[in-house]
Amino acid sequence: MKLERFETLLDLHGPELSSWPEAEQPSARVLLSESADGRSIQEDALFMEDALNSYSVAMPSASFEASLLDLAPSAPRAAVKESLLSRILNIRVMTSAGMALASMVFGVFIGLSVMEPVILDDEADAFLSAAAGSFDSEFWQEEDAG
Helix, strand or coil, rough: CCCCHHHEEEEEHCHHHCCCCCCCEEEEEEHHHHHHHHHHHHHHHHHHHHHHCCCCCCCCCCCHHHHHHCCCCCCCCCCCCHHHHHHHHHHHHHHHHHHHHHHHHHHHHHHHHHHCCCCHHHHHHHHHHHHCCCCHHHHCCCCCCC
């Protein structure tokens, strides 16, 4: 077993070889008997495991819990059931509807003010009538000048 593989298995299964897969234990024992680096790495892992196992956290005091609860956001206010009329007359809805109506009226006014009546003379009217009645491709080709 190489030292890198030993470190990987040590990270996965811990420093006690008895918790390793049975197939890996004999080669790990050989590595530990032959490698001072392997023994050092295992000792460091044992020390870390002991330190983590002996660490404990004291229970928080009642005043600490109370101060945490004071920091918590307050419960939302009970929703007031609104009537249909009050929802329809909501100021936001009315403002939005008024803005939409004003925009529409302004657009129609601008559209009507820029329109000019179409005035066709007799020659243009005759051309449009002939063009609409003819599907012949020769009609659409320009006559050669000359």
